[in-house]
Amino acid sequence: MKNPLDSLWGTVLCGLVLTAVLYYLARAMMAGG
Amino acid sequence: MSWEFIHYGLGRWLHILSGVMWVGLLYYFNFVQVDALKRANAETPPAGAAITKHIVPSALFWFRWAAVATWVMGAFLLGDKLNQALLFRETAYVPIGIGAWLGTIMLFNVWVLIWPNQKRLLGLVAASEEEKAKARRVAFLASRTNVMLSIPMIFFMSSSGLFHYPVFAG
Numbered sequence: 001m002k003n004p005l006d007s008l009w010g011t012v013l014c015g016l017v018l019t020a021v022l023y024y025l026a027r028a029m030m031a032g033g
Numbered sequence: 034m035s036w037e038f039i040h041y042g043l044g045r046w047l048h049i050l051s052g053v054m055w056v057g058l059l060y061y062f063n064f065v066q067v068d069a070l071k072r073a074n075a076e077t078p079p080a081g082a083a084i085t086k087h088i089v090p091s092a093l094f095w096f097r098w099a100a101v102a103t104w105v106m107g108a109f110l111l112g113d114k115l116n117q118a119l120l121f122r123e124t125a126y127v128p129i130g131i132g133a134w135l136g137t138i139m140l141f142n143v144w145v146l147i148w149p150n151q152k153r154l155l156g157l158v159a160a161s162e163e164e165k166a167k168a169r170r171v172a173f174l175a176s177r178t179n180v181m182l183s184i185p186m187i188f189f190m191s192s193s194g195l196f197h198y199p200v201f202a203g
Contacts, residue, residue, distance in 0.1 A: 005177035008063060015184025022131055022185045027201050029127045 044110045051102035052190075056183050058096040063180045066092075067173075085155070093151055100143045104136060128201060132189030139179045139186065146175035 004010030066084070073081035108115055111133070117123045118130040119137075150168035153160035160168060192200045 003174075005174055005181065008067075008180075011063070011177045011180050012184065015181040018181060019185040019188050022189070023201075026127050026131055026189070029121060030124045030201050 040110070040112065044106055048103060048106035048110055051099045051106060054095060054099035055103050056187070058092055058099065059176065059179055059183060061092065062096075062176055089151075090155060093148065093155075097143050097148050100140050104140045107133060107136060128189050129193035132186055132193060135182045135186035135189065139182050142175045142179050147172050147179075150175075 004014050066089075070081045070084055073079065073084060111118050111129070114123075114126060115133075118126040118133050121127055121130050149158075150172035152158040153165055153168040154172065
């Protein structure tokens with residue numbers, strides 16, 4: 001499998017997915033606090 | 034001049050100024066230089082040497098020190114709340130805590146993975162061709178990792194603070 005970081009747009013896409021994941025994680029942590 | 038002005042006015046200003054330089058140069062490397070260097074070195078005769086000799090060392094100098102300045106000014110801004118943010122001890126500091134962790138990982142990548150390997154590639158540290166090939170790959174992947182991390186990092190930095198609480202509570 002090709003490393004998505006080898007492609008610039010693969011890198012950007014990974015960044016956007018990570019943003020969404022961390023956003024929902026932050027919301028869950030704040031709701032639990 | 035009040036402490037509040039120094040802390041939140043000058044501190045935030047310097048944090049953002051140095052952050053723009055750091056991430057700006059990171060994007061220059063990844064969005065411009067990688068492909069440009071590949072094209073320049075594919076020419077006959079190869080034309081990439083001038084970029085490597087005159088642009089890369091200077092860009093890397095400002096890149097790595099801007100990274101330090103950004104982190105230091107970020108820690109200064111958080112002040113006695115640095116602990117709460119990094120350890121997620123207070124709900125309101127969760128978003129900035131995530132941003133601070135992403136920035137810290139990025140700083141680690143700059144000084145531990147990118148710069149030492151770039152020194153081998155620039156000839157500042159002796160390295161065989163095999164070591165240079167490995168150094169090129171590690172520096173490249175660490176740099177791309179930082180581009181990936183910068184995307185959520187900027188989101189959390191720009192949406193943190195009580196003023197933006199509805200972003201996470203909505």
